[in-house]
Amino acid sequence: MSDPESEIVVDEVVRGAERLLRASPRPLRRIVVRSGAASVELEWPSAPAATAQEDESVPAEDTTSVLYVRAPMVGTFYHAPEPGADPFVRLGDLIECGLQVGVLEAMKIMNPVEANVAGRVAEVLVPDGTQVEYEQPLLAIEPAST
Numbered sequence: 001m002s003d004p005e006s007e008i009v010v011d012e013v014v015r016g017a018e019r020l021l022r023a024s025p026r027p028l029r030r031i032v033v034r035s036g037a038a039s040v041e042l043e044w045p046s047a048p049a050a051t052a053q054e055d056e057s058v059p060a061e062d063t064t065s066v067l068y069v070r071a072p073m074v075g076t077f078y079h080a081p082e083p084g085a086d087p088f089v090r091l092g093d094l095i096e097c098g099l100q101v102g103v104l105e106a107m108k109i110m111n112p113v114e115a116n117v118a119g120r121v122a123e124v125l126v127p128d129g130t131q132v133e134y135e136q137p138l139l140a141i142e143p144a145s146t
Contacts, residue, residue: 067117068125068137075106077113077138079128087128089139093121101139104132118144 071077079087079102089101095115102113123140126132 065142066122066140067119067143069101069113069115069117069139069141071104071132071134071136071138072113073104073106073111074134075104075111075132077126077128077130077132078103078105079124089121091121091124094144095119095121095141113138115139115141117141120144 079089081088081103088103089095089099095101096118097115099115100112101115104111104113119141121139122142125137125140132138
C-alpha cells in the first residue's frame with residue numbers, strides 16, 4: 001500500500017540522515033530526520049571504537065564526585081546568550097538547580113539549557129559553538145554539600 005510519491009519522500013529523508021551521519025564530527029548514537037509526514041529514526045549502542053574515542057575527549061564519569069549537565073537534544077551548544085556576551089557560567093561558579101547554563105540551537109530555535117543539579121562548575125566539557133549529541137555531557141558539576 002505504498003505509493004511512488006511516498007517512497008520518494010522516504011528516500012529523501014534517508015539520504016538526509018546519511019548526509020548528517022557523514023557530516024558529524026563524532027559518532028552519533030541517535031538521529032531523527034523528518035520531511036513532512038515521513039520520518040526516519042535510528043538509534044544504536046555506542047560501538048567499541050566510538051567508546052574509546054569518547055573516552056579521550058570526555059572524562060570518565062565518577063558518580064561519587066561529579067555530576068553532569070547533559071544536552072537535552074542534538075544541536076549547537078553556546079556558553080553565552082549572544083556572541084561577545086559573558087557566559088552564563090564559568091569554571092568555579094556555584095550554580096543552583098534550574099539555573100540557565102547555556103543555549104542549545106536546534107533547527108534555528110534557541111533552547112535554554114538549565115542545570116539539573118546544584119554545585120560548583122568543575123569543568124566545561126565542550127567549547128562554545130560545538131555540535132553536541134543528545135545526552136552528551138556539557139558541564140561537570142561537583143555536587144553541593146548537604
